[in-house]
Structure formats: C-alpha cells, structure tokens
Amino acid sequence: MPAVGLGTVEFPTVHENTKNAVLAAIEVGYRHIDTASMYGTEKPLGDAVAEAVRRGLVQSREEVFVTTKLWGSQCHQDLVLPSLRESLQNLQMEYADLYLIHWPVCLKPGPPGFPNKKEDALPFDFEGVWRAMEECQRLGLARAIGVSNFATKHLEKILAVATIPPAVNQVELNPVWQQRTLRAYCATKGIRVAAYSPLGGQNWDGQGNAVLESPVLAEIAKARGKTVAQVSLRWIYEQGVTSIVKSYNKERLKQNLEIFDWELTEEDRQKISQISQKKIIQAESLFTPEGEFTSVDPADMDIVEE
Numbered sequence: 001m002p003a004v005g006l007g008t009v010e011f012p013t014v015h016e017n018t019k020n021a022v023l024a025a026i027e028v029g030y031r032h033i034d035t036a037s038m039y040g041t042e043k044p045l046g047d048a049v050a051e052a053v054r055r056g057l058v059q060s061r062e063e064v065f066v067t068t069k070l071w072g073s074q075c076h077q078d079l080v081l082p083s084l085r086e087s088l089q090n091l092q093m094e095y096a097d098l099y100l101i102h103w104p105v106c107l108k109p110g111p112p113g114f115p116n117k118k119e120d121a122l123p124f125d126f127e128g129v130w131r132a133m134e135e136c137q138r139l140g141l142a143r144a145i146g147v148s149n150f151a152t153k154h155l156e157k158i159l160a161v162a163t164i165p166p167a168v169n170q171v172e173l174n175p176v177w178q179q180r181t182l183r184a185y186c187a188t189k190g191i192r193v194a195a196y197s198p199l200g201g202q203n204w205d206g207q208g209n210a211v212l213e214s215p216v217l218a219e220i221a222k223a224r225g226k227t228v229a230q231v232s233l234r235w236i237y238e239q240g241v242t243s244i245v246k247s248y249n250k251e252r253l254k255q256n257l258e259i260f261d262w263e264l265t266e267e268d269r270q271k272i273s274q275i276s277q278k279k280i281i282q283a284e285s286l287f288t289p290e291g292e293f294t295s296v297d298p299a300d301m302d303i304v305e306e
C-alpha cells in the first residue's frame with residue numbers, strides 16, 4: 001500500500017470534479033486512491049482510472065491501489081459480498097486492493113446514507129461480518145481486507161474470530177489526534193494503520209482546522225522551509241502510518257507528495273508530541289441529533305481512545 005493515498009470525500013459529490021482530481025493525482029504520481037460506497041465517488045474514480053489507462057498514464061489498473069469500504073447499512077453477513085460486487089461494478093474493476101468495514105456501526109439494511117436515525121443502529125455481528133469479509137478475500141474480489149474507525153476494543157472482537165486478520169485500520173490521525181494507544185496496539189498485532197483527515201479534515205463542523213492552524217506546526221514549517229500540510233504528512237510518514245489525504249487542487253496534490261526527501265528534527269518531533277489533542281469525528285456524528293438509540297449502547301460504538 002503506497003505511503004500516501006488520495007482521499008475522495010467531497011460533499012456534495014460532483015462526478016467531474018472527482019474524476020479530474022483522480023486523473024490529476026495519477027498524473028503527478030499518486031498510485032493509491034481511497035473511496036467508499038458511502039462517498040458516491042466509486043464511479044468517477046473508476047472512470048478516471050480507465051481514462052488514465054487509455055491515456056497511457058499507467059499501463060493498467062493493476063498499478064493503482066484502490067480501497068473501498070462497506071457502509072453500516074451493509075454490515076450484515078449476507079449483504080457483504082453483494083455490496084462489494086456493487087462497489088466493483090461502480091469501480092469497473094475485477095477486484096479492490098483493500099476492502100474495509102467503514103465503521104464498527106451496524107445500521108438497518110438499506111442504501112448507504114448519511115446521517116442516520118439513532119433507532120436504525122443495530123448490534124454489530126463482528127463474527128458474521130468478518131466471515132463474509134474473509135470470503136471476499138478468498139474469492140479474490142478483495143486482495144486484502146481490513147477495518148476503519150475501529151478502536152482497540154473492536155479489533156479484539158475481530159481478532160478473536162479471524163482466520164485472516166485485518167491488514168489495515170484506517171482512522172482519524174494527525175499531529176492533533178495522534179492515536180498513541182491504538183498505534184501501539186496495531187503494531188503488536190501486525191495491523192497497518194492508515195490516517196484519514198491527515199490535514200485536520202474539511203472543517204465540516206465549522207470549528208476551523210486544528211492542524212492547518214496549529215502554531216507549533218507553523219513554526220516547524222517555517223524553520224524547515226515546508227508547508228504545514230507537508231510537516232503533518234511527514235510526521236505521519238515517520239510514524240510508519242499511511243496518509244489518505246484529500247486535495248482536488250493540482251498544486252496541493254503535488255505538494256502533498258513532496259515529503260520523502262527530507263526529515264523532521266528530533267526537536268520538531270518533541271514539539272509535535274506535546275501538541276494538545278483534539279478529535280474531530282465521533283461515532284455519534286453519523287446520526288441525526290434527535291431520536292434515541294433503542295437497540296445499541298452508544299458506548300459500544302465509541303471510537304475515542306487516549
């Protein structure tokens with residue numbers, strides 16, 4: 001899995017914007033693209049990869065590492081395989097390089113959607129869903145399988161039943177939410193960690209961006225002659241974590257790949273380790289504020305772990 005991947009979340013999704021961004025990304029050197037059934041970007045991603053092959057930017061689809069994800073309303077043992085087949089149809093691909101359970105959250109069956117009613121949350125059948133994920137890999141429809149937004153407690157439930165352990169856990173991770181406990185746990189279990197919102201996300205909550213506006217990172221960026229985004233991505237890379245970073249702008253796409261031929265100093269790393277921690281995305285943000293959880297304890301879905 002290449003160390004930097006392109007994220008494709010954009011709300012609202014505009015087919016041409018995503019297609020053009022993926023093409024631009026492939027052109028400047030990205031070989032790893034992240035999507036999900038919920039994002040509505042599988043089709044434009046697939047169109048872009050097909051076009052990149054036609055234009056000779058890559059020889060074949062095999063050169064691009066593609067991740068997609070299973071949404072909560074599909075987290076039912078009998079819906080996993082059909083959901084992956086639908087994703088592959090959208091992607092116009094024979095296989096996904098990586099298929100992830102998007103959240104440790106099960107929802108009433110239905111098309112992927114957001115936000116959800118609290119009443120629609122159901123107990124998660126970790127064993128049944130993971131068996132079906134393993135079947136996806138055995139059939140060759142997913143080259144690897146993994147999870148996303150799983151805390152240690154959720155990983156334990158999968159590892160207790162897994163024949164094929166999860167290859168990857170994709171979680172919110174950046175200098176402002178460093179995930180030390182989870183990273184240490186994943187290291188002992190051989191699970192690769194991937195970082196989403198590596199630049200602090202897209203400010204969906206209107207609270208600003210704690211990474212791009214961090215004075216500590218700004219000071220380091222100035223001293224190294226780099227941008228704050230590059231400092232964040234370099235720090236993540238030095239932790240042995242893969243970044244999934246979204247930009248639909250060609251200059252920023254390029255900039256976000258220029259992190260491999262320089263390093264942070266020990267003093268920079270010390271300063272970053274002291275940044276006060278703040279998480280953006282919580283499991284409850286998947287649901288509308290009104291209503292009540294009737295079938296699950298929301299604490300079981302909680303993903304905040306110091």
Ligand SMILES: NC(=O)c1ccc[n+]([C@@H]2O[C@H](COP(=O)([O-])OP(=O)(O)OC[C@H]3O[C@@H](n4cnc5c(N)ncnc54)[C@H](OP(=O)(O)O)[C@@H]3O)[C@@H](O)[C@H]2O)c1
Binds near residue numbers: 006035198212229246
């Ligand atoms: N598994 C999950 O539950 C989950 C959750 C969230 C996200 N993700 C995945 O992770 C990807 C990335 O996370 P994210 O979209 O939340 O946010 P992000 O990658 O942290 O940040 C993206 C924001 O930063 C801007 N940006 C990009 N490069 C920049 C640079 N060099 N300088 C300044 N600004 C820059 C982008 O705008 P421009 O496009 O205008 O450059 C965008 O608004 C998603 O797209 C998605 O694929 C997964």
